[in-house]
Amino acid sequence: MPERADLERRSTELLQRLIRFNTVNPPGNEAAAQEYLRSLLEESGFECELLAAVEGRPNLVARLKATSDGPTLCLLGHVDTVLADPAQWTVDPWAGELRDGCVWGRGAIDMKSQVAAEAAAAIALAEEGWRPQAGELLLVFTCDEETGAVEGAQWLCREHPGKVRADLVVNEGAGQVLRYDGRRVYGVCLGEKGVFRFTLRTEGRAGHASVPRIGDNALARMGPVLIALRERRAPAQAPPETLRLLEALGLDASDPEAAVEELGRTDPRLGVLMEPLLGVSFAPTIMRAGDKINVIPARAELEVDCRVPPELGEEHVREALSAVLGDDEFHVEFADTVVGNRSPADTPLMETISAFVEREDPGATVAPMVMWGFSDSHWWRDAFPDSVVYGFFPQRAMDFVEGFPLVHGADERIPVEDLGLAAAFYSELMETTLR
Ligand SMILES: [Zn+2]
Numbered sequence: 001m002p003e004r005a006d007l008e009r010r011s012t013e014l015l016q017r018l019i020r021f022n023t024v025n026p027p028g029n030e031a032a033a034q035e036y037l038r039s040l041l042e043e044s045g046f047e048c049e050l051l052a053a054v055e056g057r058p059n060l061v062a063r064l065k066a067t068s069d070g071p072t073l074c075l076l077g078h079v080d081t082v083l084a085d086p087a088q089w090t091v092d093p094w095a096g097e098l099r100d101g102c103v104w105g106r107g108a109i110d111m112k113s114q115v116a117a118e119a120a121a122a123i124a125l126a127e128e129g130w131r132p133q134a135g136e137l138l139l140v141f142t143c144d145e146e147t148g149a150v151e152g153a154q155w156l157c158r159e160h161p162g163k164v165r166a167d168l169v170v171n172e173g174a175g176q177v178l179r180y181d182g183r184r185v186y187g188v189c190l191g192e193k194g195v196f197r198f199t200l201r202t203e204g205r206a207g208h209a210s211v212p213r214i215g216d217n218a219l220a221r222m223g224p225v226l227i228a229l230r231e232r233r234a235p236a237q238a239p240p241e242t243l244r245l246l247e248a249l250g251l252d253a254s255d256p257e258a259a260v261e262e263l264g265r266t267d268p269r270l271g272v273l274m275e276p277l278l279g280v281s282f283a284p285t286i287m288r289a290g291d292k293i294n295v296i297p298a299r300a301e302l303e304v305d306c307r308v309p310p311e312l313g314e315e316h317v318r319e320a321l322s323a324v325l326g327d328d329e330f331h332v333e334f335a336d337t338v339v340g341n342r343s344p345a346d347t348p349l350m351e352t353i354s355a356f357v358e359r360e361d362p363g364a365t366v367a368p369m370v371m372w373g374f375s376d377s378h379w380w381r382d383a384f385p386d387s388v389v390y391g392f393f394p395q396r397a398m399d400f401v402e403g404f405p406l407v408h409g410a411d412e413r414i415p416v417e418d419l420g421l422a423a424a425f426y427s428e429l430m431e432t433t434l435r
């Protein structure tokens with residue numbers, strides 16, 4: 001098994017290198033980063049393929065086979081990032097600078113860090129002569145995750161299922177330690193919330209704006225809607241993962257809303273982050289009304305980003321919406337209706353993760369959770385219903401409350417100590433799963 005210091009050095013250097021490839025999506029331009037990863041993996045004995053839906057945006061599939069049958073373990077990651085505004089940053093977001101014990105840059109958490117730790121661990125093992133005893137190791141690094149995975153995971157799972165099918169998949173989604181009331185809990189992401197974005201329309205009657213009450217102003221009708229969306233919350237429909245997470249934090253999960261309130265009183269930042277895990281969430285983001293300043297608008301439209309616990313569908317969104325907005329009739333049109341999916345909680349993979357955490361951080365525990373956002377895990381579960389797909393990237397030096405706001409934010413960075421920790425986990429996972 002490779003030394004921790006060696007894993008830390010390898011993943012740090014690889015992360016710095018990966019950050020220097022600007023893969024802001026759109027447009028992504030992932031080819032150079034993927035070619036670089038391919039050359040490293042090929043040199044250490046992996047069979048590699050670049051599979052692209054469009055020119056210049058390949059997905060990388062690297063494979064190490066055993067001679068006997070066994071499970072396929074896939075370490076997954078995406079190499080594209082969201083944009084960064086250099087004016088908001090202390091450092092150049094694409095310099096991959098090492099400062100104060102951290103690697104800084106866009107993608108340092110989401111998720112070139114995990115790609116680097118997975119690849120560095122696999123390469124270190126392969127260079128030592130390690131090979132899977134049974135089964136198969138897959139490293140899959142996708143493009144286009146940040147804008148919907150149309151050319152990445154969605155395409156890959158649909159067009160090349162035979163090449164990316166796996167029994168166990170480990171991707172992004174959780175693993176930063178949560179500290180609360182003297183407890184330390186490492187989340188394991190079992191599922192992601194579904195995405196139900198919609199447009200809500202109000203209707204009125206046009207008229208001359210010099211006589212305000214001559215018409216019926218559709219824009220003004222949005223006022224109460226916006227206030228309700230800010231002030232009120234849909235009744236909790238907490239998924240079982242959230243209940244187990246609250247229990248692990250020492251809270252009474254029989255009343256999840258009260259538990260999250262208590263959490264928020266002790267640590268407001270944690271309260272804000274945990275609240276959406278209770279159920280359906282609504283965030284109005286775009287509004288349109290009126291074409292001319294002297295005409296009362298007869299129609300206004302509000303776009304709402306709505307996230308829904310796994311396996312719940314449109315009827316749950318409509319119920320939640322009427323609980324928030326009351327019985328007024330609104331016209332609602334859905335643009336996205338992706339039902340979230342999940343993997344089971346009690347699996348050998350969870351045991352491997354728990355054993356690692358207990359050894360690394362005695363006294364800490366592991367708890368399942370559902371992620372707020374969306375990830376490539378969804379497409380793997382969708383395509384391969386028997387796969388167990390988790391999000392886990394252990395981080396201890398930087399905890400969840402400190403790290404989460406850096407994702408898609410300014411000054412994204414990761415402690416090198418956490419890169420070493422994560423690489424050690426992936427190294428152990430490969431060895432214990434494929435023997
Ligand atoms: Zn990501």
